[in-house]
Amino acid sequence: MQIFGVLLPEKQLLSDYFRQFMQGKGGIIVYLSLMGLLLGGFGIGCIFVLGHGHTTNTSSIVPWGLQISTYVYFALVSGGCIFTNFFGNMFFHEKYTPLASRVIFMGLITAIAGFASLASELGHVERMYMFLLSPNPTSPMFWMSVWYTADITILLVEYINVQRHSHSKAMLYASFIIPVITYCSLGSLFGAVGTMPYYYSSLLPVYFLFSGFLTGNALCAIIAAFYFRNSGGYRMVRPFFRMQKIAISTVFVLTFCRIIIGLANNLSGYEVFRETFLQNVVLGIGVALVVPFVILMYRRTLGGLILSSLLVLGTQFMSRLDLVVEGFRVPVFRVYDMPERINYMPSIFEMLVVVASVSIVVLVYVIGEKTGLFEIARKEIH
Amino acid sequence: MDTFADKDHKDILEIMHEDLQRALKKPRNQRRWGMAIDLKKCIGCHACTTGCMSENLTPPDIHYRPVKEEEIGEFPNVSMRFLPRPCMQCDAPTCTSVCPVTATYKRDDGIVVIDYKKCIGCRYCLVACPYGARSADVGHFYTGDMKGQTYEVENSEEYGKTFKRKSHWHSPIGNARKCHFCIHRIEKGELTRCTTTCLGHATYFGDLNDPQSLIVKLVSKLNVFRYKEELGTKPSVFYIV
Secondary structure (H helix, E strand, O other), X not given: OXXXXXXXXXXXXXXXXXXXXXXXXXXXXXXXXXXXXXXXXXXXXXXXHHOHHHHOOOOOOOOOOHHHHHHHHXXXXXXXXXXXXXXXXXXXXXXXXXHHHHHHHHXXXXXXHHHHHHHOOOOXXXXXXXXXXXXXXXOHHHHHHHHHHHHHHHHHHHHHHHHOOOOOHHHHHHHHXXXXXXXXXXXXXXXXXXXXXXXXXOOHHHHXXXXXXXXXXXXXXXXXXXXXXXXXXXXXXXXXXXXXXXXXXXHHHHHHHHHHHHHHOOOOXXXXXXXXXXXXXXXXXXXXXXXXXXXXXXXXXXXXXXXXXXXXXXXXXXXXXXXXXXXXXXXXXXXXXXXXXXOOOOOHHHHHHHHHHHHXXXXXXXXXXXXXXXXXXXXXXX | OOOOOOOOOOOHHHHHHHHHHHHHXXXXXXXXXXXXXXXXXXXXXXXXXXXXXXXXXXXXXXXXXXXXXXXXXXXXXXXXXXXXXXXXXXXXXHHHHHOOXXXXXXXXXXXXXXXXXXXXXXXXXXXXXXXXXXXXXXOOOOOOOOOOOHHHOOOEOHHHOXXXXXXXXXXXXXXXXXXXXXXXXXXXXXXXXXXXXXOOOOEEEEEOOOOOOHHHHHHOOOOEEOOOHXXXXXXXXEEEO
């Protein structure tokens, strides 16, 4: 299979860019993200060399922390990119076509960046082969791994197809249905845990789908805004305004329902919804959803779209952290010097994992953009 | 003298030991190990906790059998209640069904075990256990340093195998850990460590499938409950009140 010119930029363009990079003309974002990647790599290296006990703040009381929430965040961004790809192709074909390879590529690298964060959280990542040797079909995590693998595979095939002008409707549908199942599985991984009231909900798989669409679409909107800044402007990115408003509205409804169900429940452990009510309403709904929606309504410019999307990406990251960590706020069995309410603050190494994940996404995408990787799909094959 | 001591004035431990020997003569799939804890007898001395820690060489923050202390009522009508919590060895465990790699499973004698060599350290079982009975061994040592003192890295005989906490690349560091009813002891014909160290003889252990055993006589009474039984986990640990 042809690698250069399909999966990677053409050799000549790549070596030209490397020369520019060495001369200090690679672009400030590339240097910054490279620095971020080195720092993040150092953090991940420390976690593997020194061990979790000396580097992370997760424990038996808070088993899942920032690394898991970063994984969930990037996985959902990846799913969202693919949903944007599907809806873009179905409803806004002409305006969307130049963005297709960019969006699918983004879906791929965010899925991989998410996995990197997850891998750094596992106690024994070297035993991942156990998923093949000793699978447990009753486990939502097992199914999530199966679908996640299928998801990345189909994204790769879809990306190659787009790059080689052999895009088909069948693959488009497949690359929509498989991510839907994948991210529902991720939602059920949390939603099926009956012992954690903050997670336990049949709404969670659906919530994951729509909040994934929200964040993925926000990222694609930024890509579109930069792509069309000199050619078409607002007129060309109007579909992203529409999709973003729909996504915000659906996440608003689901977040609202989740909070109301939690507040109405009197079972043990549900007090976490009362205790997090203010932060959920003010930050989770107000700042994360209402403000971006208002910006989209009243600032119909590329700047407005970028601002709203950045706000969505930032606040949804915090929402993912909140979702994962607040589940452990009320201890299941409180004993000895365990506080009544558990507070978790990620360590510097955990934060560096986030830096690594963000940096790898930015670095790979920007290099792809600068070396004309995504323009290959637009060229005619002779 | 205890109500269940027989006419030969045998100690409860002796009676349970005889029950254990009888159970060990049966095939494994015909046994079902269970535990009963008499909350009236528990004085909150934590001997079971410390005994368990020394038996299984557990690191800081990992307690297979913590004892919860609760103050009931208000002065002057106030009393203390103690609730020891081993792993409930559920008959319908939530932890085993969520493990993605079948590293944790229920043996045919009812004990839920962890295969340290399979566990990937995802901690999903910790999240799924409604009793908080599972812990993550992240690699802490009592001395706070990176390698630990000699006594901290001694071989642990859990599950009848030898595990040394050498580094975070070696199990059990990085794994989920839990109470396993001292399998390594009961298979040698010894009672669980918490049963033998209990000062007030509040902990009973035996085969729930043996109608002659002391534990069956105890748990068939009305004053017995199982913790969070409404979840449908069918615990094998009974509390006597």
